[in-house]
Amino acid sequence: MTTTMTASTTTPRPVLLISDPLPARLTAELHGDFDVRQCRGADRAALLDAVRDAEALVIRSATKVDQEVLDRAPRLRIVARAGVGLDNVDVEAATRAGVMVVNAPVSNITSVAELTVGLILSMFRNLPAAAASVRAGEWRRADFQGSELSGKSVGIVGFGRIGQLVAERLAPFEVELLTHDPFVTPEFAYAHGVAWLPLDELVATADVLTIHVPRTPATTGLIGERELALAKPTMRLVNTARGGIVDEAALARALAEDRIAGAALDVFATEPPVHSPLPHLDSVVCTPHIGAGTAEAQDRAASTVLDAVRGAFLGRPVHGLANPAVLTGNAPKEAVAV
Numbered sequence: 001m002t003t004t005m006t007a008s009t010t011t012p013r014p015v016l017l018i019s020d021p022l023p024a025r026l027t028a029e030l031h032g033d034f035d036v037r038q039c040r041g042a043d044r045a046a047l048l049d050a051v052r053d054a055e056a057l058v059i060r061s062a063t064k065v066d067q068e069v070l071d072r073a074p075r076l077r078i079v080a081r082a083g084v085g086l087d088n089v090d091v092e093a094a095t096r097a098g099v100m101v102v103n104a105p106v107s108n109i110t111s112v113a114e115l116t117v118g119l120i121l122s123m124f125r126n127l128p129a130a131a132a133s134v135r136a137g138e139w140r141r142a143d144f145q146g147s148e149l150s151g152k153s154v155g156i157v158g159f160g161r162i163g164q165l166v167a168e169r170l171a172p173f174e175v176e177l178l179t180h181d182p183f184v185t186p187e188f189a190y191a192h193g194v195a196w197l198p199l200d201e202l203v204a205t206a207d208v209l210t211i212h213v214p215r216t217p218a219t220t221g222l223i224g225e226r227e228l229a230l231a232k233p234t235m236r237l238v239n240t241a242r243g244g245i246v247d248e249a250a251l252a253r254a255l256a257e258d259r260i261a262g263a264a265l266d267v268f269a270t271e272p273p274v275h276s277p278l279p280h281l282d283s284v285v286c287t288p289h290i291g292a293g294t295a296e297a298q299d300r301a302a303s304t305v306l307d308a309v310r311g312a313f314l315g316r317p318v319h320g321l322a323n324p325a326v327l328t329g330n331a332p333k334e335a336v337a338v
């Protein structure tokens with residue numbers, strides 16, 4: 001039997017738990033079809049308590065969905081991630097539990113690419129420090145001499161959706177575009193006007209190294225002490241992907257010892273980065289994980305999530321499942337039969 005969305009006074013609406021901030025539009029639209037409940041996913045105890053009745057769980061990046069959460073949620077049918085990264089969801093455990101997992105893979109890629117370009121230009125022209133000094137009543141023009149981006153080489157680590165958009169947006173700046181991505185051929189990169197290099201060569205060549213890989217066990221610490229030792233002292237690093245891909249202790253040392261010129265970071269191993277020295281270094285520009293923080297991106301993510309959760313409870317195919325295996329041999333829960 002599949003739960004239907006037809007309004008009925010006798011059929012209880014499925015319980016949908018929202019555990020991270022989402023656009024009001026999403027919450028309002030869901031109210032008609034679901035018994036919408038909210039909790040703060042970053043508060044583990046609150047999440048474990050609230051998830052007990054949940055049949056659908058809508059999250060962003062602050063909610064960690066692991067085996068413990070799944071064990072506490074016997075009625076859960078779908079986890080919908082209103083964004084790209086699934087590093088906070090144990091997708092294999094969800095599959096074993098017969099829980100569908102969907103994300104919104106294209107919802108915010110333009111926003112992240114634009115933030116990346118903005119951060120690169122901010123570093124080259126010292127924009128945060130220059131703006132802060134004018135706000136403080138100063139007029140220190142000579143202290144803020146920067147560099148042109150034109151003519152520099154930009155190394156893109158990870159040539160997926162966001163990496164490709166960053167390349168497209170930077171091309172008009174007359175930069176040399178380089179990439180490393182083991183799952184992309186040199187021919188594919190070349191067709192996008194980008195040269196493919198091994199990682200070490202990319203790090204050693206780049207004036208800007210920008211990270212666009214998912215966080216997985218294989219990419220955790222991908223840019224560490226050894227890689228940073230290969231970099232030119234003029235290199236600037238950008239991470240708008242995930243904390244932990246860059247070894248923050250090694251990065252802090254490289255910056256403090258002027259072995260690289262600067263860094264721009266939107267993401268941190270621990271968020272907020274209360275114990276990290278990085279936000280306090282003059283050569284670092286930090287933003288509070290705002291890559292997806294635009295009205296357009298949040299709206300797209302909301303639409304994708306709405307479609308997915310409605311589809312799941314209407315018995316329609318749920319598009320873009322991150323765990324299609326849940327539909328085949330390993331799907332004990334009846335809602336999965338779409």
Ligand SMILES: NC(=O)c1ccc[n+]([C@@H]2O[C@H](COP(=O)([O-])OP(=O)(O)OC[C@H]3O[C@@H](n4cnc5c(N)ncnc54)[C@H](O)[C@@H]3O)[C@@H](O)[C@H]2O)c1
Nearest residue numbers: 084085158159160161162181183212213214240241291292
């Ligand atoms: N700051 C934010 O708010 C924000 C928003 C959206 C996405 N993100 C992050 O950006 C990441 C990338 O997003 P995307 O949409 O481009 O994903 P994507 O899956 O389209 O691309 C990721 C690319 O990384 C490549 N890759 C995997 N392992 C690699 C390795 N070891 N070395 C080099 N390349 C490797 C893959 O082959 C793929 O081409 C997401 O996983 C997410 O963590 C952050």
Ligand SMILES: O=C(O)CC[C@@H](O)C(=O)O
Nearest residue numbers: 060061083084085108292
């Ligand atoms: O949930 C968020 O706000 C961040 C989203 C972003 O990191 C993503 O991976 O889509």
